Amino acid sequence: MNWNRYYKIALINVFLIPLLSVITLGTLGYLFAGQAGLKNGVAWGLILGLVSVPFSTLVLRKNKYWAQFFGKIGNWYGDEESDGEDKP
Secondary structure (H helix, E strand, C coil): CCHHHHHHHHHHHHHHHHHHHHHHHHHHHHHHHHHHHHHHHHHHHHHHHHHHHHHHHHHHHHHHHHHHHHHHHHHHHHHHHHCCCCCC
């Protein structure tokens, strides 16, 4: 596993998800309720963004683990199949 790449993607997720949620909910709040809606939308966007960051990082981490795991199984299966032996 390339940890530098993983940490770079994780940091992008940590900053990108709250930023996008703040922009989206802030814009919707401003369009529907003006200045007060903008304040509420930014607050809710920040809260929801910060709550969702650990879950997205967890999904990213699990995805890396299982992709590596199934890659090993695929390599094993391909090596065994190329020998001409039957699989159990």
